[in-house]
Amino acid sequence: MLDKIPLTPPPAPLLYELEQGRSLHDLGTEQLEQLAEELRAWLLYSVGQTGGHFGAGLGVVELTIALHHVFNTPHDRIVWDVGHQTYPHKILTGRMNRMHSMRQSGGLAGFPKRSESEFDTFGVGHSSTSVSAAMGMALAARNQGIERKTVAVIGDGAITGGMALEALAHAGHVRPNMLVILNDNQMSIGHNRGGLASYFAKIWASKTYIAMREGSKRVLEKIRPAWELAKRTEEHMKGMVAPGTLFEELGFNYIGPLDGHDLPQLVQTLQNMSELDGPQFLHIQTMKGKGFAPAENDPVGYHAINKIEDKPKTRVPAEPPRPRRPKYQAVFGRWLCDMAERDARLVGITPAMCEGSGMVEFAERFPERYYDVAIAEQHAVTLAAGLACDGVKPVVAIYSTFLQRAYDQLIHDVAIQNLDVTFGIDRAGLVGQDGPTHHGAFDLSYLRCIPNMLIAAPSDENETRQLLYTCFQYEGPAAVRYPRGTGPGAMIQHEMQALPIGKGVVVRRGARVALLNFGTLLPAVQEAAEQLGATVVDMRWVKPLDEALVSELAQEHELLVTVEENAIAGGAGAGVGEYLASQGSTISLLHLGLPDEFVEHGEHGEQLGWIGLDAEGIRQRVSQRLGALQSNPFDPHDGGLSNVAVLASKNRS
16 A cells, blocks of 8 residues: 655566566466556656546556456457546556656647557547447447457446446447446445355356356247246346346346456456457446555545655745635635525536536535536536526536537527526636647537527636626526636625626727737737737627627727637637628738647647747737738738647647
């Protein structure tokens, strides 16, 4: 048991041998168990150097070793769900010496990525996708006549997602040769534990039982009533000691629950199950953070960590302590509690992101008004719609990238019916090291085209609080989008007031150029404007757009520049362009935002620099556009394509 994260590379002779080409298939039982110790220590050391997720990875060390020992990867396919648990997989598949680059620019991704390694069979980031993807691979092998094993590893949280259940039901119908492994870390499923359950699980996974089962099936299938009776008897026996009846009814052969840290038993069970045809289901129980005492005691707090600094910091003269800036999720959480005190109709809904969305205090103070629906974004949105139908005022806290999964429900169940649902859209814009699967790059584009929607894009912490209040007071569907991390440090007013809907604010008067800011890039916009002598407007609202202000700015300036941390295509700037075109305006436009590219992982500030959304990038783009206007006053509108060139240049380098 480790109680500290190693700050220097730990001894790992077997890992080094594997990195140099030794086959994992050749290792015996004692060596596999030694490898598990080395892998845990190396995982902790690696994450200490870079920061990142490691609690889930510690829990699947034995499973990862057993999978790569039993199966012929990468020919055999292993599909991981979510991706937080795949650091051990990366270490064992030739990337041990690159782990120091995890989640950094140009380094390893924090999730499986097909372009990174042939062992990463499917790119992930969102949950509940593994069963569908693995099933597709199994059917592809069957259709092409390829002998290949396919395994999906899914957690007990992810299996609650509707997509996973849909895939399980379909697999039971078409019966592909695949194995689904439920990694139950005792957060959600599987309370049937103890000696009897483990004893029967071992029997069901044994070669003797499997041979008897298959032989009896061949004989009794000829006598249909006898086979049905035998099958039902087996299912009810399993149901008495294990939670497998559901999976048996879906058409899977269920084995478990087994101790997911018993490496010899895992290897034997996987070897036995790999010889079976049709859909198989193995249920293992693991401990998140296994082998690292602090993570075992606090699996939520140690889900991920920041980089550990081992060098003493240089002493500097003491300065007055600066006030700590709250994260935007904390601003949302504080507003939610304050609003709940005022309005008893408020309820809070989250799809399994209580901590990430800042709802811990709300859940503790208002438990009867708090609903964590698990990883089920579609259900979360339609649940809110149902609540709104009967006089409740739901607030849905959801990440921008996760709301994409409930787009049909947002349109069909909320917007068409014009229901009073408020969305707190967290992680809007680029999110840094988690990369493209987690960037909130498209919410303004996919929300703006929906009738009845109100969309606010605050520029700082106080504006976030006030616009949340404004949207909550509005009787209809409304969304407030805000980024990950902290803001500029604006003073937050406790008193809440409704801001004028659809009205922007001029924060600086200048000449020639007007910068129309949508969201939290305002400090960079202001810095660029100081050098350009430009007007700056905090637009606040994407929908409804402040058309009167846009018209006024178009009459007073030569160039309008829209700035947003959202895809240029269909975003807030596109809304400005559409309005001006409808009015017959010929003013030159420059749209700055996220390019038509998936921006890779890295530091958030670094990402903004790549695509020209930092202060210097904004200043340069505007200066270039002004120069083009002087040489060609009739130049067509610039759609911001140079941003793509900036990113492409960065990627090439």
